[in-house]
Amino acid sequence: MMQAIRFRAQAELAGKVKVNLQQVRYPHYGRYLEEFVPGQVFVHPRAFTFFPAQMEAFARTYMQCNPLYLNDQYARSSGFAGLLASPQMVFNVVLSLGVQNDSEKAMANLGYYDAQYLRPVYPMDTIRSLTKVIERKERGAGKPGIVTIRTLGINQDDQVVLQYERKIMVAGQGDRPPTTPLPKATAMAAFPWVDEAEVALPDFPESFASGLTGPNSYFEDFAVGEIIVHANGRTITDEHLSLTYAVGNTHPLHFDRVFSSGLSGKMSGDPIVYGGLVFAWLEGLASRDVSENSVWELGFTEGYHTQPCIGGDTVAALSRVLAAEDAPGGLGSKLGIVTFQLIGVKNLSAANALAEYGEDLFGKENDKKAMDKEKIDAKIFEIERRLLIRKRG
Incomplete structure (x- = not known):
């Protein structure tokens, strides 16, 4: 139900209210x-x-x-x-x-x-x-x-x-002022984290629509140990600034050049591309080869942004098949689960990255020092993901 309310006319006030530099909030x-x-x-x-x-x-x-x-x-x-x-x-x-x-x-x-x-x-x-x-x-x-x-x-x-x-x-x-406090609450909010969670999926049809997906990304097409070199790269432009806004990320490192250039070390300079966008582009580069016939992304783990990206960088992706198994219960007749390792690189093609770094490309960057190996500057991302994928039948 709407209500009609008459407010007084707006008057110009700025010149009548004294500026008080002792009354400033940050x-x-x-x-x-x-x-x-x-x-x-x-x-x-x-x-x-x-x-x-x-x-x-x-x-x-x-x-x-x-x-x-x-x-x-x-x-x-x-x-x-x-x-x-x-x-x-x-x-x-x-x-x-x-x-x-x-x-x-x-x-x-x-x-x-x-x-x-x-x-x-x-x-x-x-x-x-x-x-x-x-x-x-x-x-x-x-x-x-x-x-x-x-x-x-x-x-x-x-x-x-x-x-x-x-x-x-x-x-x-340190000696910096505290952050803006949270609203006071009488009780801590509930947090319904689900241990041993079940996934709520529909009753899938006996047969899925045909002709609308590629022919080489069914469950049967993936062999454990196989490496898939995804063909295309993607150059990131200053579009990443507005795309960060589009998903609501408020960290100034990703869109405020005054802030980012005031930092020290390798993060100083142009705004850093928000990592979630990099992850999304890498996954998209891989999608027609690995996920076009998936019906569900089960999730991911052990994911790391190993090097930052800035506008102008070109990213590329590779996937490695880590496991393949039938889906549980009655789903197993038409669906399987495939676990992939997704690797991202920048400023060289995925094929050239594989040729140059070989199996080192798939080792965790954080483990390289203990293995007496150099980290790979061109490698930007690593994660393991699981997909529920249609079987060809």
Whole structure:
């Protein structure tokens, strides 16, 4: 029900109100290391409604080839209630909603772990995000610490659609003022993390639509140990600045050149491309070779951004098959699970990266020092992901 209210006319006041430089506020967000308290739950602001046009634009911007994210009729004929938001869009939105509270002051995102997609996100679903602080590890005076957090994406029906853990490197407060405080709450918000989670999937049809996917990305096409060199690269332009806004990420490192050029070390200079966008482009580059016939992204783990990207860099991808097995229960007759290692490189082709670095390309960068090996500067990303994929029959 609407109501009509008459307000007084607006008058110009700026010249009549004295400027008081003793009455200035400097709101700032994120958290310093000491401000993370294990057990604390952040209820992140705003939430995000998945409009159909945004869903399609994301899938096309990141070159997704799976018709579940592009073709409403195909998605419905596959058993879903309509077009699906791509998993990468869901992940990017859920993570970005939390940046204001949990990582806007982070020095680095250290890794993604145990990400699980638990149910579909459809057009006009509204997703909100919550984060729980799991652990704060201090490493001595003057050194940044490591904070482990868990984040949930929850839909308008209070159902968890995505959950994952990540680690961030955070500096101590030192002599800087504290951040803008959280609203006071009488009780800690509930945090419905799902242990041993089940995935809510539709009853799939006996046979899926044919002719709308490529011929070489069915379950039977993947052999354990196989390396797939994805053909195309993708040059990132200054578009990444607006694309960071599009998913709601508020870390200034990704769009504020004054901020980024004021940093020290290798992060100083042009804004760093938000890692979630890099992940999405790499996955898109791989999609027609590995995920075009998938019906669900089960999740990913042990994911690391091993080098940053800036505008002008060209990224490319390779996938390695780590495991292949039948889907559980009755799904096994028509679906299988394939685990891939996804590797990203920059400023050379995937084929040249494989020729130059060979098997070292697939070793964890953080383990290289213990193995007396050099890290690979051209390598930007590594992660393991699991897909539920159609069988050819």
